[in-house]
Amino acid sequence: MPALALGGFGIGLTEFVIAGLLPQVGRSLHVSTAAAGWLISGYALTVAVGAIAVTAATAGLPQKPVLVGLVALFVAGNLLSALAPDYGVMMLGRVVAALCHGSFFGIGSLVARRLVPPERASRAVATMFAGLTVANVLGVPFGALVGERWGWRATFWAITAIGAVALVAIAVLVPAWAGAKGGGADLRTQLRSFRSTQVWLTLTATALGYGGMFGAFSYLAYTFTRVAGFSTTDVAWLLMVYGTGLVVGNIAGGRGADRDRDLTLIVSLAGLMTTLTVFGLLASSRPASVILVFLLGVFGFATVPGMITRVTDAAGGVPLAASANVSASNVGNAVGAWAGGLVISAGWGYAAPLYVGAGIVGVGLGVMGVAVWVGGVVGGGSGVGVDGASDRASGEATGDGEIVETKGP
Template sequence: MGLLALALGGFGIGLTEFVIAGLLPQVSDDLNVSTAAAGWLISGYALTVAVGAMAVTATTAVLPQKPVLVALLALFVAGNLLSALAPTYGVMLLGRVVAALCHGSFFGIGSLVARRLVPPERASRAVATMFAGLTVANVLGVPFGALVGERWGWRATFWSITAIGVVALVAVAGLVPGWAGVRGRGGETGVRGGGAGSRDSGAGSRGGRTDLRTQARAFRSTQVWLTLTATALGYGGMFGAFSYLAYTFTRVAGFSSTDVAWLLVVYGSGLVVGNIAGGRGADHNRDATLLVSLAGLATTLAVFGVLAGSRPASVVLVFLLGVFGFATVPGMITRVTDAAGGTPLAASANVSASNVGNAAGAWAGGAVISAGFGYAAPLFVGAGIVAVGLGVMGVAARGAVGARGEGRRGPGGEEVQERRGTGGEEVQGRRNETAVKPTETRRA
């Protein structure tokens, strides 16, 4: 039930992110602003997520994680309430920024808490369950917003999301066990939760609190930076193409503008399938799943570029774009948090990296269109970006394999001895200086 509560929070946050796309004409007319200005309600949200994820997580690093999640959902409710009541464009933009502040930190910290609710071998599936809320929001967000907005006005949409946020806040407060967000002495979580995340080896952790200096040390790890880079490139390639799919569908494949909505539902359905498959695959062999997913994504984008003029091919390929694009999410998050010793800042950094990739990819796709290469060009650019990400992931996987069985230092600088699973993930970490007896495992 704790995982479902986290998924509900993810669903509400996902709705806030995606729903505005179907409401921009109404919002711009009602608030008397240009379409370009209204577009900042999307761009401003994304930029705030990219910057705010790490900033908020760093600020709350010394606090227990469950109360932080509840506070983040309260911030989410406040932001959407501001949007629903906004008398001016400035207040509306402020509401979007406030709501965005909780986005990256909720998914970053929530993914760590989710891992502690399940046995180690199901860590990636737990993360996938939490992110299922986001993928469902991707499928339903724009149609939901358009339907409610058309019937009762755009403000009603934000009132609905505010209500969902209140329910999610109560659910997380009541259903997520307090121990899931608390680490034991010496950095142990004292609960189930996925390999290195199960005994977070960061020194300076006590009672769910990890000091900022300890979390920052995790970024000395080459594996952390390689994984973040692969995340940014994977997302950059996918969203560089996705941002202009409406133009590809209507001006290359010949679909009508009314077809775009159901085509995006097909894409969103692929996200759901990819999220589930990626979580299961990552629990079996994480690095292999990530490599196959990135290779599949690059291939799909390249083939899509070639066959963009075919309607049947476009339907199949946009589904595969969703499948391979989101199959990387559970594995990337568990990989970066394991490499960083389970620190919340690293998990939030992964969300920031994905949003940086989104922004850069969208810019690259727009640049090739502006240069006159046509509306299928972003697909080829996306394929190239993802191919680079695949190369980075290959280097990371090779480094993880080479490090099996070797002694390393944890994010707090202590010596740890690692034993890795089939995907290169850490499944046990012990301090060389002091043997720490595992605490009792508890169930959600």
């Protein structure tokens, strides 16, 4: 499990670290701020597409070698970024690194579940995602610190080294039996899992939950400085408060989902909607902003472990569904940021994205309520997955989409 978390940490650094390096990268590669910003957007779009495409391309292959290959791809992408002589090669490095992102977390979450007893399934997923949440806390300041002292290329060399260590750790520490089989007999079998209404409802709730949170998060720097009156130098530590909330929410969400998954998801989405609404009302208060940005992280990431286990159980355990969940979150991020930008452009102020985010999450909460009602599941911790699939963390999909138990040696 620590090996998977380390891989998640490196991948998370790659995603977040660029934000603190954009000015340096832009000057070094002689591109505009807008062009440099595409190093972030291009990564996110590649994650959204690559999560499904790469997982589909590796359907049926043993999952441990696939994970090792994905981390090797991550290493290659960051090595390209570290060596990039121009903007084109830099963008290529970002795209190559992003290709591994969604599939790593999708396939890795299934491997992680096999390493623990069934009743700890969501906590296993949370442990793997812990690396990503810690990277969110440390990513921007880490990149800024290393970049300022040794140059932005040194940051990507450091991430390349972390990726190499993670590659070795996964190859050595992840048991062969945990990733010995593919997620289904073939791609057609995996695609059949998307006939499930529960899969689509859960993916929709994921996109809306993430969209609401990140739609507001994308403009928090402006909310802090233009509404609350913080200085620009305060933004870094305020974002670390948010990142700390992500870590707490990830842990709490994993534990809660193992007890009662659907209740945890509904409470988390309701808490996120309430936090965004109150944040909008109290955005001009500095003390309230500090508390609320922490709660934004807590409730926002508390949904992640439960959403992953819910969608994979609904799909009969196939990795394509888990990767699709990562794609859905990235699509939600893009749509949420777009919606937040619209209300700012319309002159509604820098607190407006918080209200927009609350509305988007509110729709997601409604979708999750429908999913629970349609599935006839009062609580996700009952041990019975949606659509009749067994909620066994150690399950593996057969060619017919049925989950059968896979045990260790």
